[in-house]
Amino acid sequence: MAETATVRPLPADEVTAWDLEADVVVIGFGIAGVCAAIEARRAGADVLVLERTGGWGGAAAMSGGFIYLGGGTALQRTLGFEDTAENMEKFLTAALGPGVDEAKIHDYCQGSVEHFDWLVAQGVPFKEEFWGEPGYEPPGDQGLMYSGGENAAPFNAIADPAPRGHLARTRDKKLGEKGGGYMLMEPLAHQAEELGVRHEYDVRLRRLVVEDSGRVAGVVATRYGKPLHVRAARGVVLATGSFAYNHEMVERFAPRIHGRPTATVEEHDGIGIRVAQALGAELAHMDATEVALVADPQVVVRGILVNGRGQRFVTEDTYAGRMGQAVLLDQENQAYLIIDEAALEAAFESQSSLAFLRTAPTWVAETVAELESEMKLPERALQSTIELYNHHAAQGEDPFLGKKREWVKPIGTPLGAYDLRGYTGGFTLGGLRTDLDSRVLHVSGEPIPGLYAAGRVTSGICAGGYASGCSLGDGSFYGRRAGVSAAEGK
């Protein structure tokens, strides 16, 4: 019986008996895993999914459910938005860098329209309605939204803005109930079952089983602590998610996000990365993180966001995940939102999926000087910033950060400030380096035979930046590829 406390590969000749066998063994039943399973099965493989928890879903089913797609999807066209693969590629190259995998971004953009159709064909429902207001998610079951700052500076000058956040139609839209991610996963899991994909739950990946030739032949897993040897005749697909909950790895590779995992699940312990590293797999962008600013974008857009010194640093009408990255990575996790009473009232009348975050400001004051003093900012810090902002805002302009005219209004009084210091959280984006066929690449540059991966266990289309929907997007897209490649023994 193999030791299960190490991530080192087990030589295949040490396996005396296989407990389970399949052509393709998929590890993890989240978005990447289910897509891999479906496509591997369709390609004629006998498919077995091993899932650590008691059912399908993964982080995907708990998520908001955005899938980042474009280039002129059926939904974009129906709702009157023009987009091309080239235009999408321009945006993603600028927004997800620096250091993006150019070939992967190109490939992803070229395949995006087909991928949307495929999701629809699997039964994923999208409501033909656009939501055009600021927010992380639509307040209802609208199917399309800007989700990466496409229509804000600096990107609106780099590529023609088009909304690309595609959302599976939600069943209920109350906190804690079935959201878009669940509604994405449910038809896919159903589809996999219909196709005859087998699954085993409560099974945790421990090690890979490797032949003398270097080919991955299966895995060692455990169920309730008991080892299971699982043979994969054609290939193993790693779809085990990120390392956001592996505290040591986070400290070693992405220490700024340490202690603040958000929009992730505890199962994301990096095991898929570790077992592949033990075979010499290459990594990429291990420091990259999605970072959310925990604030209602409908409120933020109507105020000004300042750092610990009272200076503006990011346009308030962009994707809030971009603000989150700016706060955590560039501003030492220090931020305040300054907003006047009239703007706050307007914000509170708007619709938002995050209306539950709407509380009273931390400080309120009759004058900017008084607010500045309440916040214990150095004298004239905030006054100076607001005078400068208002000087240009009087003309409807923001020459510093390019906030759109519709949102630029002088800050009046009375006014208040929200203390957003430390209001960030997120998940890791780095992982295994894979090619366009979702083959895991060895540090030598060659694929590791029999090993495939997709989703947040890999470094996907995001190198540094993020847009909502990129994880379910590249997870599903390259999950499919992984399934096909594994079934065909590519």
Added chain:
Amino acid sequence: MAETATVRPLPADEVTAWDLEADVVVIGFGIAGVCAAIEARRAGADVLVLERTGGWGGAAAMSGGFIYLGGGTALQRTLGFEDTAENMEKFLTAALGPGVDEAKIHDYCQGSVEHFDWLVAQGVPFKEEFWGEPGYEPPGDQGLMYSGGENAAPFNAIADPAPRGHLARTRDKKLGEKGGGYMLMEPLAHQAEELGVRHEYDVRLRRLVVEDSGRVAGVVATRYGKPLHVRAARGVVLATGSFAYNHEMVERFAPRIHGRPTATVEEHDGIGIRVAQALGAELAHMDATEVALVADPQVVVRGILVNGRGQRFVTEDTYAGRMGQAVLLDQENQAYLIIDEAALEAAFESQSSLAFLRTAPTWVAETVAELESEMKLPERALQSTIELYNHHAAQGEDPFLGKKREWVKPIGTPLGAYDLRGYTGGFTLGGLRTDLDSRVLHVSGEPIPGLYAAGRVTSGICAGGYASGCSLGDGSFYGRRAGVSAAEGK
């Protein structure tokens, strides 16, 4: 004859004859390599150094020659500076993070006094003179200097400031002649030769040779393209430097420094990292980079540094490498230095190792408004910043960034600005994860038998931040450890 185009390990049983043999084979004759060689030899091993170029030196010999040491070294004490290992540890933990290897920092600080004495015992000369002015290096052959912002905010409130940049006495101090790094390397290389360390030049590492057991038994190298099989009876020490010149690795792990390698050498191609990764070695902090701002600190300290929006963001009296990181990583590589005529004259009268960088400002003007307009900054951007700065500077205070009183003076007129956009460059700090015995750690957490590493091929004491002298510091310190460990077969 083994293939040399791959970084995959070569099974030892495929080696039919060894071309060279030694107990300990050290790869790279820079600072880590020479220290490893000396200590391995002293521990009784027959030592062979393989060096890719035509002689000893590496990046170290080309460098300024700082070694970051403290805790009360003989030089610190002679020059009247108090320091303790605990105080040094507090500073390094704050300045080199987030995510520092706490055990390594502690160990390094505890061993620092002894390490200085060891360097002196090897014949490394240090002049007993302190240089207290701003600068990357002393203008002459002074032996001690602040080299990490110890005496600037925020660190001067975290730990008692002590200078810890120890510099080997230079022979000549003209650009392109023998600087501190050379004077550090020369006695060490001489010492190694005296002890009977053998060396082979023009030999490039290609692959590791590994026994069935997983133990590293030697290396495959090439000399003028011809393979050499080199047996290491006790261990291989990787001392091959950083990956700053491996463009693919930089793009994959540290894309912000891409295209701007500085203070590094072309031999730093990441080969040591790659051959170890191929064995399943763990990495750490692959995104971390040293970043220099290419400007004379004597000028910078007398002005204010502003970003692309005209805002201050880092105290101008801190370590210039900290400014460089702030500019490149947090300010999109955008910076201007604003300085008035009187301050510039004072700066030009000061002594500096970078006096050759002293040129006229990019823009000069009679008023701030005029300068702002020349610089094409938005109206009132610079005026607002200077009014705010001067408001507090009139009291000798900088409540925003904590610049020390001695450097805080209101900006007057006439004045000028230097365009420092893109004036950054640096090298990578991430690499192999090693333990305190300089053993290369497998992703499983266990050491890889027979494999040791030190210097910039490893992730050393720097996780994110940097101080001048940390690379020669941990390279020499853990180079020694690697030598001892390899000789003893630890």
